Amino acid sequence: MKISKEKQKFELIKGLILITKIAVASGVSWEVAKLFGSKHPYLAPLTVILSIQETIQHSAMYAFYRIIGTLFGIASIILIIKHLEVNGWTIGLLLAIGMILPVLLRVHKTIIYQIALTILLVFVFVHKTSYYATDRIRDTIIGALVAVIIQVVIFPPNYVKEANRTLSQFGLHLGQLFAKTAYWVNNNCNMIERKNLMEDTTSLLQELHQVEKEFKKAEKSLRLNPFTKNENQILKKSEQFLVQLKQGYTYISGVLGTFSDWAEADYISTLDRQKWSIQIQMLGKYITEQIEKTSETSPVSKASFDLLDLSSIPLQINISPELEFHRYQLSLYNDTIKLMKNLGGNDKK
Structure with a gap:
């Protein structure tokens, strides 16, 4: 609940910052465009609105694509534009001619869209005012530069905190899944409860994918960001912690199937269930404690997670020396049997 409220608060703040950036950058770009003599100053804030993206890198790339698309679009039609009548057929022909080369060169699709937009608007407006093509080039550059500068100067995007928040939430849910699995094993691996655990496992996998997306976004948000300080080190350590949680x-998703098969074969004893239940419970408790300890020492959003060290947890299970010698082969054997069974092969008797 606490993490959910923090996320809502973060989203609200992020939205307000975005509004502020767009408003400030639009006003500044309009005035700068007028200062340079533009007759169509709205083109500068238009570029601003389109260019301000979720990270500085994305903003810079979009601004660059818009400038290239604008220059190419104007260059492709500027010599013939005055000799053509404005109608649907000439517009369609110009769009086809202007975009064919970029498509063949496989340039970024954003550039292609900007070329098409530029051809359309320049062709229409140049017949009404001779200043439009020049204004579009100049104002697009002004808007692109202002958008990137504002992104850098006013609260540059940084998603490391959000990534850490989702990582912490995933870790706590993983610890809960360990605890539920331990309880399930100790209670004879009931098939109905197994179905619920499998659903929890699937949900947790989706959450894991979301965490990975957040980390990719966080990594991109640090590029071209001059105010990251030690954020790169924090993100790197969090990524290492994420790798451990993925393991x-x-x-836990693998042993669920193994315990279920073991219970179905009616080979698992009460003592084995108790030992494995304790083992899994200890592992889950350790993961949960590590995350909670980090949350207590610093806010989750600014956390630097300590890497897990499972060597400190005693092993509850002991096997005979004879089985120890064959444990790798037995592990491979069991995994292969499970694969053949899951994919519809014949189970080895």
């Missing part, structure tokens, strides 16, 4: 997820 924990892979483990």
Whole structure:
């Protein structure tokens, strides 16, 4: 609940910052365009609105694509534009001619869209005012530069905090899944409860994918950002912690099937269930404690997660020396049997 409220607060603040940036950059770009003699100053804030993206890198790339698209679009029609009548057929012909080369060169699709938009507007407005083509080039450059500068100067986007927040939430949910699995094992691996656990596992996988997306966005937000300080180190350590949690997820999702098969074969004893239940519970408790300890020492959004060290957890399960010698082969054997069973192969008797 606490994490959810923090996320809502973060989204609200992010939205207000975006509004502020667009408003300030639009006003500044309009005045700068007028200062340079533009007769169509609205073209500068138009570029601003389109160029301000979720990160500085995205903003810079979009601004660059818009400038290139504008220059290419004007260059492709400027010599013939005055000799053509404005109608649907000439517009369609110019768009086809102007975009064919960029498509063949496989340039970024944003550039292609900007070329098409430029051809359309320049062709229409140049017949009404001879200043439009010049204004469009100059004002597009002004708007692009102002958008990027504002992105850098006013609260530059930084999604490391958001990534850490989702990582912490995923870790707590993973710890809960360990605890539920331990309880399930200790209570004879009931099939109905197994179905609920599998649903939880699927939901957690979706959450893991979301965490990975947040980390990619956080990594991109630090590029071209001059105010990251130690954010790169924090993100790198959090990524290492995420790798460990992914290994924990892979483990718990795998043993669910193994315990279910073991219970169905009616080979698992009460003592084995109790030992494995304790083992899984200890692993999940350790993961949860590590995340909660980080939350207590610093806000989750600014957390620097300590890497997991499972060597401190005693192993509850012991096997005979004979089985120890064959444990790798047995592991491969069991995984292969499970694969053949899941994919419809014949189970080895």
